[in-house]
Amino acid sequence: xxxQAASAIRAGILDGSLRPGDRLPSxxxxxxxxxxxxxxxxxxxxxxxxxxxxxxxxxxxxxVAETALVAPSMLSSSLAAVPGFSREPVGAGSFVDMAANxxxxxxxxxxxxxxxxVEAVDMDGGQAFDYQQAAGYLPLREALVQMLSFLPTAxxxxxxxxxxxxxxxxxxxxAARILLRPGDVAAVESPGYPGARNVFLAAGARVAxxxxxxxxxxxxxxxxxxxxxxxxxxxxxPDFQNPTCMQYTEDCRAxxxxxxARYGFYIIEDDLFSxxxxxxxxxxxxxxxxxxxxxxxxxxxxxxxMPGLRIACLVSPSLFRERLxxxxxxxxxxxxxxxxxxxxxxxxxxxxxxxxxxTRARYHQARDAFASGLVSSDLDxxxxxxxxxxxxxxxxxxxxxxxxxxxxxxxxxxxxxLPEADFRQGGExxxxxxxxxxxxxxxxxxxxxxxxxxxxxxxxxxxxSAAAKRL
Numbered sequence: 212x213x214x215q216a217a218s219a220i221r222a223g224i225l226d227g228s229l230r231p232g233d234r235l236p237s238x239x240x241x242x243x244x245x246x247x248x249x250x251x252x253x254x255x256x257x258x259x260x261x262x263x264x265x266x267x268x269x270x271x272x273x274x275v276a277e278t279a280l281v282a283p284s285m286l287s288s289s290l291a292a293v294p295g296f297s298r299e300p301v302g303a304g305s306f307v308d309m310a311a312n313x314x315x316x317x318x319x320x321x322x323x324x325x326x327x328x329v330e331a332v333d334m335d336g337g338q339a340f341d342y343q344q345a346a347g348y349l350p351l352r353e354a355l356v357q358m359l360s361f362l363p364t365a366x367x368x369x370x371x372x373x374x375x376x377x378x379x380x381x382x383x384x385x386a387a388r389i390l391l392r393p394g395d396v397a398a399v400e401s402p403g404y405p406g407a408r409n410v411f412l413a414a415g416a417r418v419a420x421x422x423x424x425x426x427x428x429x430x431x432x433x434x435x436x437x438x439x440x441x442x443x444x445x446x447x448x449p450d451f452q453n454p455t456c457m458q459y460t461e462d463c464r465a466x467x468x469x470x471x472a473r474y475g476f477y478i479i480e481d482d483l484f485s486x487x488x489x490x491x492x493x494x495x496x497x498x499x500x501x502x503x504x505x506x507x508x509x510x511x512x513x514x515x516x517m518p519g520l521r522i523a524c525l526v527s528p529s530l531f532r533e534r535l536x537x538x539x540x541x542x543x544x545x546x547x548x549x550x551x552x553x554x555x556x557x558x559x560x561x562x563x564x565x566x567x568x569x570t571r572a573r574y575h576q577a578r579d580a581f582a583s584g585l586v587s588s589d590l591d592x593x594x595x596x597x598x599x600x601x602x603x604x605x606x607x608x609x610x611x612x613x614x615x616x617x618x619x620x621x622x623x624x625x626x627x628x629l630p631e632a633d634f635r636q637g638g639e640x641x642x643x644x645x646x647x648x649x650x651x652x653x654x655x656x657x658x659x660x661x662x663x664x665x666x667x668x669x670x671x672x673x674x675x676s677a678a679a680k681r682l
Contacts, residue, residue, distance in 0.1 A: 232275060235256075235265065235272065235273040238256070250306045250622065263276055263405075263410065264276055264409065306627075307626045307627070307662055307666060309654060309663045309667075312514075312602065313651075314513075314515070315653070320517075323562050327557060327562075331552035331556065339549045340548060342548075343551065346373075348552060348555060351375060351558075352370040352375065357558075361493070365502065366500075372532070373525075374535050374536070375522060375523075376539070377547070378511070380410070383407055383481070386479050389531055392443075393415030396440050397416040397445070399418055399419070399421060400448060401420035401421055403423075403453070404448060405633065407479075418636060420635070426460040426462070434474070444478065444479055445467070446478075446479045446481065447459070450484045450494060450496075450600070451488075451601030451603070453603065454631070457605075464496070464499075467497055468497050468500035468505065476505070477507060478497060478505055479506075481511075483514055483601075484514060487514065489571055496508060507525065515566070520553075521546070573653075573657070574600075578598065581663075584668070585668070588665075590672060593607070595607060601653070602653025605647055606649075613630075614631045617648060617670065621648075621670045625666050626666035626667055626670070628650050630649075631645050631648070
């Protein structure tokens with residue numbers, strides 16, 4: 212049901228009944244209006260947040276994202292009009308959110324944040340609350356440069372190449388604003404992050420799906436696309452990719468940078484998870500192979516610290532510096548000065564590194580708990596590759612299952628997951644298939660991970676039994 216609800220809300224985006232920044236009904240209010248369980252609304256909001264259409268503000272609820280195409284309609288009548296939408300509530304009992312792609316709240320470094328907030332106000336007083344430089348607080352940019360010091364000298368940015376943005380989604384939006392014109396072609400991983408696709412569509416681009424293989428994108432298909440159409444940019448997420456959890460090979464990364472230089476397109480590299488390798492080792496980003504100034508690199512901290520921090524960085528070639536700053540000023544003038552100071556202190560004090568060690572260990576534990584739950588189940592033909600980092604798993608379903616139907620049934624059983632179709636262009640997978648689920652094992656409290664696995668396994672077993680009875 213949550214899939215139908217999210218689809219209806221997403222469809223409402225096209226009618227413009229709400230505008231960016233408008234507040235949406237609370238989960239309780241909307242669930243009462245629709246006569247559904249609050250878990251259904253939570254899961255629908257989660258999907259739309261992951262797509263960059265909604266933003267959550269602590270203590271204030273959900274809002275239409277500033278970068279959304281237009282706002283979603285929240286009318287219950289439009290939900291009721293969706294074929295197959297049911298008002299029957301989900302079953303009572305535990306609800307485990309494994310659709311969120313976000314850290315659990317008990318992992319938030321609240322004590323450190325409180326300390327750094329006080330330090331920032333004591334040190335800078337009212338300056339922390341002034342309008343900031345559009346490029347960002349200089350000490351933070353300098354700290355971010357040090358964080359990227361592992362890059363080869365030729366690829367290493369200076370402070371003027373680093374732009375502080377209000378979350379990775381804004382980084383994608385600003386990059387699209389300066390790179391894309393109506394009619395340009397943008398290639399996006401498929402399956403891939405729908406929030407990137409929406410940003411490029413909002414800029415008037417034609418979005419082409421870029422299928423993934425075992426080593427990364429299909430580079431032969433990409434080269435064919437680049438040679439036959441005016442390809443302007445390619446969006447990639449090469450480390451523990453969302454949703455497949457795969458990692459691009461070193462050769463694939465190097466060839467991508469080479470192809471971009473040869474054909475004159477740009478690459479937006481979205482780095483969500485490279486810091487979350489359980490071994491602590493990292494692969495060199497595509498930026499490290501860029502010799503032609505064709506890579507724009509977006510780095511987020513939401514999966515390590517907390518999503519509500521809303522601070523990320525965009526590293527770009529120097530020729531885009533002035534245009535990026537102008538675009539930033541037109542969007543929100545500057546990012547939150549107080550939060551920029553908090554992140555700067557987090558990095559320079561060493562707290563970021565120590566928290567990162569703790570975070571990696573926690574996600575590793577969650578992955579192992581998830582794997583243990585699957586191994587102990589007696590479900591046949593459910594396959595997956597154990598990720599060596601990140602917070603998600605990509606489950607391949609048996610032949611007779613359809614991802615959307617399984618996700619809806621899982622929600623009915625008390626566990627939210629996302630189907631492959633949500634990560635495909637237009638919601639329709641290649642070949643009409645929908646054979647995978649993305650399961651965010653890192654999102655729920657650790658003690659709930661195996662409960663979530665049990666609910667997923669129970670759901671699949673029930674669906675298998677029901678299918679067998681129909682034969």
